[in-house]
Amino acid sequence: MAVLSRILTPAEIGLFIVSSTFVVLVEALRDFGIGAFLISETGLTQRLTRTAVTLIASFSLLLGGALFVGAPTVAGFYGDPAMTDMIRVATVGFLLAPISAPLLALLRRDMQFGKVASINICAGLGNGAATIALALAGVGPLSLVIGSVTSAGITAVGAAFFRPDIAIFRPGLHGWRRVLAFGSWSSVVTMLGLILDAFPRLILGRILGLGAVGLFARTVSIAQLPDRLIFSAVQPVLLPALADHARANGTLSAPFLRGLSYISGLQWPALAMITLFADPIVRLLLGDQWLDVVPLVRIVAPALFCVFPIYMCYPTLVACGRLPQMATAMAILLIPSCAIMLAASTISLQAMAASLFVTGPLQVAILLTTVRRYVPFEWGDLAARMMHSAGITITTIAMPAAVLLSEESWSNLGAGSLLVAGIGAGIGWACAVHFLDHPLKSELTALSSVMQSSRHGRREPLMRS
Numbered sequence: 062m063a064v065l066s067r068i069l070t071p072a073e074i075g076l077f078i079v080s081s082t083f084v085v086l087v088e089a090l091r092d093f094g095i096g097a098f099l100i101s102e103t104g105l106t107q108r109l110t111r112t113a114v115t116l117i118a119s120f121s122l123l124l125g126g127a128l129f130v131g132a133p134t135v136a137g138f139y140g141d142p143a144m145t146d147m148i149r150v151a152t153v154g155f156l157l158a159p160i161s162a163p164l165l166a167l168l169r170r171d172m173q174f175g176k177v178a179s180i181n182i183c184a185g186l187g188n189g190a191a192t193i194a195l196a197l198a199g200v201g202p203l204s205l206v207i208g209s210v211t212s213a214g215i216t217a218v219g220a221a222f223f224r225p226d227i228a229i230f231r232p233g234l235h236g237w238r239r240v241l242a243f244g245s246w247s248s249v250v251t252m253l254g255l256i257l258d259a260f261p262r263l264i265l266g267r268i269l270g271l272g273a274v275g276l277f278a279r280t281v282s283i284a285q286l287p288d289r290l291i292f293s294a295v296q297p298v299l300l301p302a303l304a305d306h307a308r309a310n311g312t313l314s315a316p317f318l319r320g321l322s323y324i325s326g327l328q329w330p331a332l333a334m335i336t337l338f339a340d341p342i343v344r345l346l347l348g349d350q351w352l353d354v355v356p357l358v359r360i361v362a363p364a365l366f367c368v369f370p371i372y373m374c375y376p377t378l379v380a381c382g383r384l385p386q387m388a389t390a391m392a393i394l395l396i397p398s399c400a401i402m403l404a405a406s407t408i409s410l411q412a413m414a415a416s417l418f419v420t421g422p423l424q425v426a427i428l429l430t431t432v433r434r435y436v437p438f439e440w441g442d443l444a445a446r447m448m449h450s451a452g453i454t455i456t457t458i459a460m461p462a463a464v465l466l467s468e469e470s471w472s473n474l475g476a477g478s479l480l481v482a483g484i485g486a487g488i489g490w491a492c493a494v495h496f497l498d499h500p501l502k503s504e505l506t507a508l509s510s511v512m513q514s515s516r517h518g519r520r521e522p523l524m525r526s
Contacts, residue, residue, distance in 0.1 A: 071279070081206070082259045094246065095162070095244050098243045100166050105170075110163065147202065157213045161216045163229060168220070184216045187208075246384035253388065273410055277410060283354065291331075322449070328369050332365055367421045370429055453493040457490040464481055
């Protein structure tokens with residue numbers, strides 16, 4: 062992101078964002094929730110696995126072909142012919158999904174997260190290297206698409222290397238109704254969630270232009286840095302871990318609340334820091350041509366404070382077999398959320414950003430109410446945990462806020478000031494976690510034990526309280 066933002070313009074970034082959004086929506090239909098089925102299914106057999114792989118392959122070929130043919134129609138809607146080639150190149154990834162998707166799901170089911178992490182790291186490095194090289198060569202926004210296809214290829218090769226199981230690729234349709242019954246609900250939930258996420262970009266591209274899409278997308282990327290750096294690693298672990306817990310007939314109330322404590326204790330301080338230091342962060346990661354993003358980040362980052370429960374709701378409801386109820390909740394909040402965002406987009410980018418203060422709490426209220434029906438918890442218990450995370454957040458930003466108040470200009474903070482603010486934030490966070498006895502304290506203790514064991518040449522399991 063830091064390199065490409067200095068090579069490509071906001072309009073070029075916006076062109077890629079809109080093109081890739083359509084591809085992602087079709088990919089959600091292609092996957093049809095079959096990966097989640099392979100992870101959570103209690104009585105998974107070889108024959109059911111073969112059926113899942115057969116269905117993924119069929120959907121990939123069908124939907125990939127439809128997207129390839131329909132690319133000119135999408136490009137015509139936005140008035141940019143370049144979008145046609147971008148979408149068509151992206152469909153190459155549909156040929157690779159039948160290899161990578163089921164194998165990655167099976168690795169996660171087996172709790173082989175180290176192997177999954179290795180695959181993701183290699184795919185990310187390949188994506189970045191290919192994209193940057195092509196962008197420097199003048200390929201333009203198409204470089205981002207080719208980088209994504211490169212990543213898909215590396216993922217397929219890595220999955221086949223770490224889980225070589227040719228037998229599952231033999232065609233079969235045993236129990237296909239069972240797979241589709243699960244997949245249909247999972248697909249509905251995924252699609253509704255993606256529509257909510259993609260709607261701002263799609264309507265901004267039509268109403269305010271592709272440049273506005275680029276600015277808004279980069280704003281969200283900055284504000285979601287905690288998600289991308291932390292929760293992108295945690296998310297693949299949540300569903301397998303909760304599903305394994307549920308298969309052992311364990312109640313999900315305690316893991317659900319503990320997960321919310323972890324997320325808020327990590328995300329809130331990070332969002333507060335991003336809000337305070339939006340200007341230097343944008344200058345560092347994006348460059349001076351993106352300074353219009355700074356005021357948008359100061360709106361979007363605080364708006365994301367309330368959406369932390371969303372990360373736990375989907376895997377929790379899947380683990381306890383309540384996908385239809387999740388789909389119903391998503392359908393209920395879809396129309397008012399999209400209506401609010403549509404109205405805001407006709408005003409300005411700032412209004413679109415501010416609309417998240419309305420749509421976020423609405424989504425969280427409906428989803429938490431749904432989860433509570435099947436995973437009982439007390440609102441007071443949740444509030445107490447959030448108070449601890451709020452205390453951590455306040456303590457974390459105390460020193461950085463003092464640094465900002467001592468400066469005459471926030472636009473050109475010196476490296477020394479940023480270093481003091483960063484160190485102060487880290488010390489404040491660690492002290493608050495310890496003295497407030499936050500659940501993250503046990504994780505830090507366990508991590509410290511593992512690191513000490515590694516230094517002494519011993520390998521001990523990570524014990525979780």
